[in-house]
Amino acid sequence: MKAVHFLVASVFLALASSLASASDPSPLQDFCVAINDTKNGGLNTLGVSLVRIDYAPYGQNAPHTHPRASEILFVQEGTLYVGFVTSNPDNKLFTKVLHKGDVFVFPIGLIHFQFNIGKTNAVAFAALSSQNPGVITIANAVFGSNPPINPDVLAKAFQLDQNVVKSLQAKFWWDNN
Structure with a gap:
């Protein structure tokens, strides 16, 4: 019975450690030779x-x-x-x-x-x-989200009047980003 518990615990720990990786994935190739093409080099x-x-x-x-x-x-x-x-x-x-x-x-x-x-x-x-x-631009993410974050939430979070929040949200429409 102890062996079963040990096996289950080992499998669980192995799965947990493999899911906890937060680094970049490995590159798809070993290197990239620079070419004279700004879109692909x-x-x-x-x-x-x-x-x-x-x-x-x-x-x-x-x-x-x-x-x-x-x-x-x-x-x-x-x-x-x-x-x-x-x-x-x-x-x-x-x-x-x-x-x-x-x-x-x-x-x-x-x-x-x-x-x-x-x-x-x-x-x-x-x-x-x-x-x-x-890249996450802070003001764009907070005041320019789509759909907009409820102004009540932002007013309370930033201790602002709701009209100020609504004004800021109006300034962060997509073409301004």
């Missing part, structure tokens, strides 16, 4: 992503999160105010002003942002630790 299957971000004066990359990747940002030109917020319970804000040549790391899954505080254009390159990092 790039870093796919290497487990990383790379993006160039151009900021107009006082432009921003609004608060967002990457649920499957950490991000490292390199400033090529300009001056950026960047930061991230830790998770509960303290929600501590970490910020820094970055200048040309500076680098900053945003931990996986944390809400972060970049804001061009300069009077000229800024350019940055971001590398993410996943070929599919995902």
Whole structure:
């Protein structure tokens, strides 16, 4: 009887550990040779992503999160105010002003942002630790959901008047995203 219990427990633990994996799936191939085709070339299957971000004066990359990747940002030109917020319970804000040549790391899954505080254009390159990092822009997700979240819920959550919530929801229709 003990052997049956042990066998059942072992099978259960094996199934539970196999279902708990939250990392990226293995790439479909070992490597990807870059080709001169922007739609089909790039870093796919290497487990990383790379993006160039151009900021107009006082432009921003609004608060967002990457649920499957950490991000490292390199400033090529300009001056950026960047930061991230830790998770509960303290929600501590970490910020820094970055200048040309500076680098900053945003931990996986944390809400972060970049804001061009300069009077000229800024350019940055971001590398993410996943070929599919995902992105959730906070304001779009909360105020631009389809169908909209009940204004009563958002008014209570953000301690806002319902009319303010409805106004914000009206500003986040799809073409604005």
